[in-house]
Amino acid sequence: MSEGGEVWKPGSFTKNFSWGKSDTGLSELHTVIRIGFEDRLEDVPRALFRERISKTGRPDYIPINFFLFNRIEDGESYLCADELVFQAISWAPGEVFDRIALFAFLFSFAGKWKGARKEQRRPAMWANAYIREHVAENLSWQTSLVSADDIQGFVDRDPRYDAQTSRKLATNLNFLLKIGRIQDFSNPKVTRWWVDCLFLALDRLLEDAKLDDRNPSPSGYSSLLERSGFFELTGGSNMEKKLSIKHLVRLYTALDGRNRLSNQDMIELTADVLPDTPITMPNDPRPRGAIHLTNPRILKSIPPVCSDLARAAGFEVVSPDEVEYLNASEFVSQRTAAALAVLQEKGIRPNMSLEELLKVTRER
Structure with a gap:
């Protein structure tokens, strides 16, 4: 056990997911979010969310404790409608949602709710550290080396892990990384899912800062992202x-x-x-x-x-x-052609040849 520092407790993550086969991705989470929020982009009382899910016979502890963000207002616990909820309500389940949802889990900001323990505010720091400190740093994003055995060895060797068992956590996390498409996280290019993340x-x-009565300025958002480990969790910076x-x-x-x-x-x-x-x-x-x-x-x-x-x-x-x-290439071509057409319609034409332009450029 870690002395005086960060402590990792797996909590309910060691329970069975009941999330179907691996080829369905995180569609079950997608469904739970839509039902719990009733397809509305509004914060919902945590108790009401749980009541809605209970009627379907689905488990709710993993979504509300590890994937969504909680806050307390006037003594009542709420689940926040944020980017993850927007993605679930706006788009069908699929690869983009799977990656964003996996990032939400790995980022590990779950907020506070009535009765929550201190460590539940950052409930999956063992997964966060496994990606940042091991997959990114030690394995250089060779995700083919990720396995339940590798995960179990990582947490067993780390003094921050405080639990009686590690096998079920390791198999659950390995399954989640697979269906969330962790192999795509090392992409060096800007992608739609990266932007959403x-x-x-x-x-x-920003919601987490509010819990401590802090209000970061927009001028500090970039550094806030860097300090949070955002880049390390999404393939690094360039x-x-x-x-x-x-x-x-x-x-x-x-x-x-x-x-x-x-x-x-x-x-x-x-x-x-x-x-x-x-x-x-x-x-x-x-x-x-x-x-x-x-x-x-x-x-x-x-x-x-x-x-x-x-x-x-x-x-x-x-x-x-x-x-x-x-299609990025087609988009650029279409917009360039449209801009040239506008210039031509207005009678705007170059007054310098290519050779003259190059000569001026060289001289400068």
Whole structure:
């Protein structure tokens, strides 16, 4: 047992998941979230969430204690509607949701609820450490080496692990890593799921800060992400990801953090920030895509009511279908062709040849 430092207790994670076969991914979690929140992007009392799930005969301890975020208001425990809930309600289950849900688990910010023990605020730090300290650092993201035996050896050797058994934890975590597609986490490129994970990380970090009466400034969001281990859990840092952080933090701030999920809050914010912009609710309720033209891989799905604020933050907004089927190369080609067509229509033409341009460039 660790002396005076971090202590890892597995809690209910050693129970049976009852989440079906490995080829179904995390679809059972997806279903539980939608039922528990009744397909609404609103915080829900923890007791009400549990009541709704109990009627289906499904277990709820893993979703509410390890995947979702809890808070207490006026003496009542709530589960927060954040990016993970938005993804479950907005999209069908699949590989993107599986990766985001696995990140939520590995990030291990679960908040507080009435009766929770101290260690339950960060309930899966053994999994967090296994990825950051072992898979990323020791195995260099060779996820083919991940196994129940490897996980068991890691926790058994670590003095922070405080439990009577480790085998069931190891087999459960190995199963979760498999169905959550841990092999995809080492991708060095910015991807849609990575962008969504960044928003989820900020949601959790800011809600966790509120529990201690802290209110981090947007100017510190980037460093907050770095200190949290976000990069280590998602394949490491590189220039493309660092540049993306700047744009995504601007978008997150412009959409007022977790308030982006409230139509009423976004209507009021849009009216305040863009008073000359007529506010209309689109007929199609599906999420739009906010894409940054400096890198079309920076694609964030957002509620449709956020579109005007996203544009004001320097993003282009694309249709629901483009979000699902966007091809970055085709997007750039189409937008370039459209821009050239506008220039041609306005009669704007280059007044310098390529050779002249190159000569000027060399001279400078």
